[in-house]
Amino acid sequence: MIKKIRRPLSVLLVTLVVLFGYMSSANAIQTDFGSIDVSLGVIETDVGDLTYKLYVPDNASADTPAPAVLLLHGYQNDSETCAAYSIELARRGVVVMSLDEYGHGRSSAGLLNRGYVNQRVKVNFGEDSVEDGTFVEVGSTKRYRLLMNFSNLSFFDERYVKDSAGNSISDSSCGGIAAYAALADMPFVDASRMGLSGHSMGTWSSWSVAAAYAGAVNDEGVDITPKATVLQCGELFRENAYDSDNIYFNNVLLLQALYDEFSYFRDYKPFLTEDVLHSDLRAEFLGVENADAAWNKTFGDFSDGSARRMELLKTNHRLTTHDKNGMAAALSWFDESLGFEKELDYTDTRYMLKEWIVFACMLLAIFAMLPFMEILLSTGFFGKAAVALPDKAGIIKGKKWWKNAIITMLIAACTYPFMTQLGHALFPFPENIFRMTIGDGFLCWYLLLIIIMLVTTMTSVRKAKKAGTAPWHGLGLAGPETAGRIDWLLCIRGALLSLCMLALMYVLVAICEALFMLDFRFIWPFFKTFTLERFIQFFIYFPFFALFFVLNNSKIFAGMRTEATYKKGFKGYFASWWRGALLMVGGIMVIVLIEYIPFFAGIGPGADLLFSSTFGGPFMSILIVFVPQVLVFSFICNYIYRRTGNVYTGAFTVAAMAAWVITGGSAIL
Numbered sequence: 001m002i003k004k005i006r007r008p009l010s011v012l013l014v015t016l017v018v019l020f021g022y023m024s025s026a027n028a029i030q031t032d033f034g035s036i037d038v039s040l041g042v043i044e045t046d047v048g049d050l051t052y053k054l055y056v057p058d059n060a061s062a063d064t065p066a067p068a069v070l071l072l073h074g075y076q077n078d079s080e081t082c083a084a085y086s087i088e089l090a091r092r093g094v095v096v097m098s099l100d101e102y103g104h105g106r107s108s109a110g111l112l113n114r115g116y117v118n119q120r121v122k123v124n125f126g127e128d129s130v131e132d133g134t135f136v137e138v139g140s141t142k143r144y145r146l147l148m149n150f151s152n153l154s155f156f157d158e159r160y161v162k163d164s165a166g167n168s169i170s171d172s173s174c175g176g177i178a179a180y181a182a183l184a185d186m187p188f189v190d191a192s193r194m195g196l197s198g199h200s201m202g203t204w205s206s207w208s209v210a211a212a213y214a215g216a217v218n219d220e221g222v223d224i225t226p227k228a229t230v231l232q233c234g235e236l237f238r239e240n241a242y243d244s245d246n247i248y249f250n251n252v253l254l255l256q257a258l259y260d261e262f263s264y265f266r267d268y269k270p271f272l273t274e275d276v277l278h279s280d281l282r283a284e285f286l287g288v289e290n291a292d293a294a295w296n297k298t299f300g301d302f303s304d305g306s307a308r309r310m311e312l313l314k315t316n317h318r319l320t321t322h323d324k325n326g327m328a329a330a331l332s333w334f335d336e337s338l339g340f341e342k343e344l345d346y347t348d349t350r351y352m353l354k355e356w357i358v359f360a361c362m363l364l365a366i367f368a369m370l371p372f373m374e375i376l377l378s379t380g381f382f383g384k385a386a387v388a389l390p391d392k393a394g395i396i397k398g399k400k401w402w403k404n405a406i407i408t409m410l411i412a413a414c415t416y417p418f419m420t421q422l423g424h425a426l427f428p429f430p431e432n433i434f435r436m437t438i439g440d441g442f443l444c445w446y447l448l449l450i451i452i453m454l455v456t457t458m459t460s461v462r463k464a465k466k467a468g469t470a471p472w473h474g475l476g477l478a479g480p481e482t483a484g485r486i487d488w489l490l491c492i493r494g495a496l497l498s499l500c501m502l503a504l505m506y507v508l509v510a511i512c513e514a515l516f517m518l519d520f521r522f523i524w525p526f527f528k529t530f531t532l533e534r535f536i537q538f539f540i541y542f543p544f545f546a547l548f549f550v551l552n553n554s555k556i557f558a559g560m561r562t563e564a565t566y567k568k569g570f571k572g573y574f575a576s577w578w579r580g581a582l583l584m585v586g587g588i589m590v591i592v593l594i595e596y597i598p599f600f601a602g603i604g605p606g607a608d609l610l611f612s613s614t615f616g617g618p619f620m621s622i623l624i625v626f627v628p629q630v631l632v633f634s635f636i637c638n639y640i641y642r643r644t645g646n647v648y649t650g651a652f653t654v655a656a657m658a659a660w661v662i663t664g665g666s667a668i669l
Contacts, residue, residue, distance in 0.1 A: 008374035015371070019364040019508065022357050027516035029354040030083065032057075036090045038517055043175075043182050048109030050175045051100045053079045053517065055090035059341045060188040067193035067338040068095040070180050070209065072173075074200030074233075074321075075150070075618065076438050076666040078105035078525050080518075084322050084351035085197055088331060091350075093341025097183045101174035101205060103668045106531055111437070112669050115170035116145040117152065117163040123268055124281055125156060126238025143437055143669060144425040151235055151264055153204055155211040156242050173208035174201070180209050184224045191218055193338045195228035197330065199321050200262070203234030211247045226250060227305070228337030230330045232320045233257050235264045236285050250305030253333040254285070255326045256295070259316040259599055261621040263613040270604025272312070286310070302336045309333070317621045322352060322523055355522055362520035362527065365508045366632060369501040369653070370639060376500055377643070385493035386644040387479030394474040395562050404560060405583055411452060412587025417607055419445035420619040435669040439541050439662040441619055446548040453551040460559070476558030476647035477550075487646075494648025501649075502656050524625045525665045527657075537663040542656060549655040553637050553647035556583045565642065576642065581634040585627055592627065595620050629661070 031038055035058045043050040060066035069089050071082035079098040086096045103111025120138045121128040128134040138148055145167075152160055154172040161169040171177065176196075184191040198206035210226045218224050228251040236254070260266050267276050276282065283290040286299045286308045300306030311329040313320060320326055328346040335346075376382040396404065423429070423444020424437060434440055457475065464471035470483035478487035509520050510529050519528035530538060557565075557580055564575035594606040603609065608616040633654040640650035 004378040005375045008371035012371040015368045022361045026354050026357040047113040051106040053098045055086050055096040057093050059093045062187040065190040068189040069195045071098040072198035072202030072205040078665045087351045099179045116149045117167045120148040126241035174205045176205040176209040177212045191222050191224045196226050197230035199232035203231040210249050214247050233265045251307040251337045254310045257320045261317050262617045359522035385497045389645045390474045409586035413590040417615045437667045475554045491648050497649045498652035528664045542659040545655040545659045549651040553651040557641040577638045580638045584634045585630045
């Protein structure tokens with residue numbers, strides 16, 4: 001046994017050493033090699049606790065208070081998504097608080113605390129009317145009304161923020177108002193020099209915080225009005241939507257993504273044409289005549305708060321948070337408005353190095369599960385979780401394989417846009433049980449695919465039984481000795497093996513969070529430790545995800561195995577992997593092409609053009625992280641199936657990882 005585990009044990013130990021070494025390096029970057037104190041904190045509110053990450057540079061003290069910026073993340077993100085801005089602002093002597101907004105990260109206050117009404121506006125606020133059908137009544141689920149009112153801000157006129165049923169937009173800052181007050185009260189903060197920045201949902205939160213503190217004075221008589229607001233993919237609105245005589249916004253920079261998948265961030269138009277730039281809305285924001293509006297030009301004056309600018313970035317919605325040109329523009333804007341304590345060139349940045357290092361650590365943690373699995377398989381108990389691969393009689397070749405592959409990919413492609421959006425907002429899941437909004441979208445899609453796969457699986461089983469053959473081994477659901485039935489004991493052993501592997505990864509992320517305040521991610525949050533309510537949510541979604549991936553792996557890795565499945569070595573592994581990867585991600589790649597080819601051609605996003613803007617937005621923009629995620633899943637599933645001869649361990653492992661991503665830190669009602 002010692003000889004069997006020597007190599008995987010060595011690989012595991014080396015992987016762990018490198019992982020923690022890398023995480024230490026990432027921590028050195030986020031602390032600027034010791035010149036920034038990074039800590040976690042909690043703000044208690046009437047609706048629950050709000051958690052945050054605080055960056056305090058060494059120049060900030062009670063005797064020498066420093067300027068401060070509150071960072072507000074986007075939908076489905078968390079405070080660590082703002083790490084790029086946090087690191088670069090803190091390196092320049094700015095105190096930074098990055099908040100977990102309502103329903104995100106580790107905050108216990110749910111997203112429904114933002115509020116909702118039974119109506120929606122289909123254009124930019126202030127340009128709507130009942131007569132032209134752009135101010136309409138809506139019903140359905142609470143989450144649908146919530147999502148339809150993300151643009152609706154609590155400082156808008158009463159006709160927008162209240163309805164006849166007694167509902168209201170109660171706090172569109174998503175906790176930002178409370179966080180700004182807490183930041184302003186910190187002894188090392190110069191409350192007269194404070195600013196805001198938010199991305200996506202966080203831009204609406206930023207507008208709301210800025211409105212709440214317009215003209216505000218603290219107990220010491222200091223004007224704590226935000227002196228600058230940087231909107232990373234923000235929506236504009238007309239001045240007639242709110243009390244513009246008493247509410248004002250100082251020095252606003254809008255970072256505009258050229259390829260923004262969300263229609264409200266491009267003024268509900270398919271693409272950012274000249275008509276958008278020279279519209280009344282944009283001209284009013286800049287404070288100029290329509291013909292004078294321009295990208296990448298500052299209008300107004302920083303000294304009186306009238307500075308306005310729209311920076312056009314050649315990127316998409318989600319990558320705006322880490323765009324180098326956007327970062328330089330934001331740093332310059334804050335420097336002009338607040339004044340940095342430490343002078344660094346605006347292009348002198350380190351944030352992407354931190355992201356790549358943490359990304360490497362995530363991959364190392366995932367990889368560490370495989371040698372750990374090899375060690376466990378060498379034991380008597382877990383050794384029985386591996387069986388021989390089915391014989392080659394059931395392999396699929398040539399045109400038949402490609403025919404099945406194309407059908408599989410088309411089913412995924414045709415159902416993804418509709419079922420995810422249906423589940424996201426409209427499907428009547430019990431909202432006190434199924435509380436993960438993006439999770440509901442994937443759950444609805446998976447349920448349909450589960451039905452399809454159950455029908456096709458049982459059809460193939462009946463055909464096999466009529467032919468007098470035992471099908472379950474060939475489907476990866478039994479061993480050769482139990483080929484005539486589903487092997488539940490093998491399933492249980494596979495589940496326990498998967499549990500041990502996932503426990504290792506969970507311990508690794510827990511250690512990294514405890515030692516370095518860093519989890520496993522790349523820009524987008526992936527794996528982090530659970531709060532109790534999120535742990536409960538994980539167990540609600542996991543059974544459905546597990547059933548989906550068991551059936552999916554049975555179809556892809558067992559049912560559609562080829563000659564390559566039996567070839568050993570790297571060439572054999574790669575030859576079988578690319579086929580499995582194509583089957584798992586091919587349908588989604590079709591959607592990617594449909595979405596982005598016309599977008600990059602300057603026409604508009606494909607989902608909006610084909611199906612309306614209702615089907616654009618979150619489930620289109622999420623593809624940028626979903627596709628790589630599924631590719632990693634295919635790597636794991638292919639390796640484990642070839643090693644164990646069944647689909648259970650691989651399916652349970654990636655199902656848990658998928659449910660973990662969905663429930664670990666993203667939006668919860």
